[in-house]
Amino acid sequence: MTSFQPVAVPECSLDRDCTTLSRHILQQLQSFSPEAQDLSAIMTRIALAGKLIARRLSRAGLMADVLGFTGETNVQGESVKKMDVYANDVFISVFKQSGLVCRLASEEMDNPYYIPENCPIGRYTLLYDPIDGSSNVDINLNVGSIFAIRQQQVMNEDEADLLQDGKGQLAAGYILYGPSTMLVYSIGHGVHSFLLDPSLGEFILAQEDIKIPDHGPVYSNNEGNFWQWDEAFRDYTRYVHRHEGYTARYSGALVGDVHRILMQGGVFLYPGTVKKPEGKLRLLYETAPLAFLIEQAGGKASDGTTRILDIVPDKLHARTPLVIGSKDDVKLVESFIEDRKNREN
Ligand code: AHG
Ligand code: MN
Numbered sequence: 001m002t003s004f005q006p007v008a009v010p011e012c013s014l015d016r017d018c019t020t021l022s023r024h025i026l027q028q029l030q031s032f033s034p035e036a037q038d039l040s041a042i043m044t045r046i047a048l049a050g051k052l053i054a055r056r057l058s059r060a061g062l063m064a065d066v067l068g069f070t071g072e073t074n075v076q077g078e079s080v081k082k083m084d085v086y087a088n089d090v091f092i093s094v095f096k097q098s099g100l101v102c103r104l105a106s107e108e109m110d111n112p113y114y115i116p117e118n119c120p121i122g123r124y125t126l127l128y129d130p131i132d133g134s135s136n137v138d139i140n141l142n143v144g145s146i147f148a149i150r151q152q153q154v155m156n157e158d159e160a161d162l163l164q165d166g167k168g169q170l171a172a173g174y175i176l177y178g179p180s181t182m183l184v185y186s187i188g189h190g191v192h193s194f195l196l197d198p199s200l201g202e203f204i205l206a207q208e209d210i211k212i213p214d215h216g217p218v219y220s221n222n223e224g225n226f227w228q229w230d231e232a233f234r235d236y237t238r239y240v241h242r243h244e245g246y247t248a249r250y251s252g253a254l255v256g257d258v259h260r261i262l263m264q265g266g267v268f269l270y271p272g273t274v275k276k277p278e279g280k281l282r283l284l285y286e287t288a289p290l291a292f293l294i295e296q297a298g299g300k301a302s303d304g305t306t307r308i309l310d311i312v313p314d315k316l317h318a319r320t321p322l323v324i325g326s327k328d329d330v331k332l333v334e335s336f337i338e339d340r341k342n343r344e345n
C-alpha cells in the first residue's frame with residue numbers, strides 16, 4: 001500500500017490563491033475588531049457587485065435589452081445607458097439585508113438610497129459611480145466602477161454629513177472591467193490590486209503596495225476640448241507637444257486612464273472649460289476616491305490649484321476639474337496655472 005504523498009504545490013501559488021480580498025483587509029488592519037470585520041465584509045460585497053457586473057458585460061452583446069440607452073436623463077443631465085441602471089441596482093441589491101451599509105449615493109441617483117433595515121446598525125455610506133466610461137460600454141471597450149466608503153454620522157435622511165472633504169474616506173477604489181476584471185483598493189494602508197479568477201469566482205491578490213512613478217511619459221486629456229480650456233492648460237498641452245518623451249493616451253473612461261497612469265506614471269487631466277469651470281467629473285464618487293488612492297500610491301491629485309482631498313462639496317453631485325497622477329507631472333501642470341496667475345496679477 002503506497003503511502004499518500006501530497007502533490008507538492010508550490011507554497012507561493014497556494015498562498016497567493018488563498019489571499020482573497022477579505023483576508024487581505026484583515027491582514028492590512030492587523031485586527032479582527034468589529035470595524036475591521038465591517039470593512040472586510042463591505043469590500044467583499046463590492047467584489048460581489050464587480051463579479052455580477054463583469055458577468056453581465058461579458059455577455060452583454062449576446063443578450064437582449066442590455067446595451068443601449070434607456071431613454072432617460074440622469075441628474076447629471078446625461079443620457080442613461082441600460083448598463084448604468086443595471087450596475088446601479090446591483091450595488092443596491094448586494095447591500096440589502098447586509099446590515100452593513102445604511103445609505104448609497106450614486107452618480108445615477110438624485111438622492112441617496114436608504115436601506116432603513118440597515119440603519120443604524122450599518123453606519124456606513126457607499127458612494128459610487130456604477131459604470132464609469134459609459135460611452136465605451138456599447139462598443140466593448142473598458143469601463144469601470146468607482147467606490148468610496150464613508151462613516152455615516154447622522155441617522156436620518158439628511159445628506160449634509162456627506163458634504164465633507166475626502167480625508168474622511170475609510171476606503172476607496174475601482175473595479176476595471178478589461179481583458180480581466182481587476183479590483184484596486186486602499187483602506188489607507190497602501191494600494192493593492194486583485195484579479196478576478198473566474199474559475200474560483202474570487203478576487204485574488206495580484207500586486208501589493210503599488211507605487212506610482214514620480215514621473216511618467218503618459219499625458220491623458222481630451223484635446224477635443226482644447227478650444228474651451230483656460231490658457232494655462234493650453235500652455236501645458238503645447239509644452240508636451242513640443243518636448244520629447246511624452247505619449248498621449250485617452251480612453252474615454254476615467255478608471256482605465258487613471259489605472260494606466262497608476263501603473264506607468266504620467267498625468268490625467270480633465271480641466272474646467274469657459275462654459276463649465278467646474279469641469280465634468282464628480283467629486284464624491286469620481287475624483288475624491290481616485291485622489292485618495294493615488295495619494296496612497298505616492299501620487300498627487302488637485303483641481304489645478306487645490307488638493308482634491310481638501311475640497312468640500314457644496315452639493316452631492318458637485319464637480320471638480322481634475323489633475324491626477326505622478327507628483328512631478330501634476331506639479332508641472334500646476335506650474336503652468338501658477339505662471340498664468342502671476343502674469344495676470
Ligand atoms: P461616466 O461614464 O461615469 O459619466 O464617466 C465618464 C467620464 C470619465 O469616465 C471620462 O474620463 C470622461 O467622462 C470622458 O469625458 P469626455 O467624453 O468629455 O472626454
Ligand atoms: Mn464616471
Ligand code: MN
Binds near residue numbers: 084129133
Ligand atoms: Mn457613470
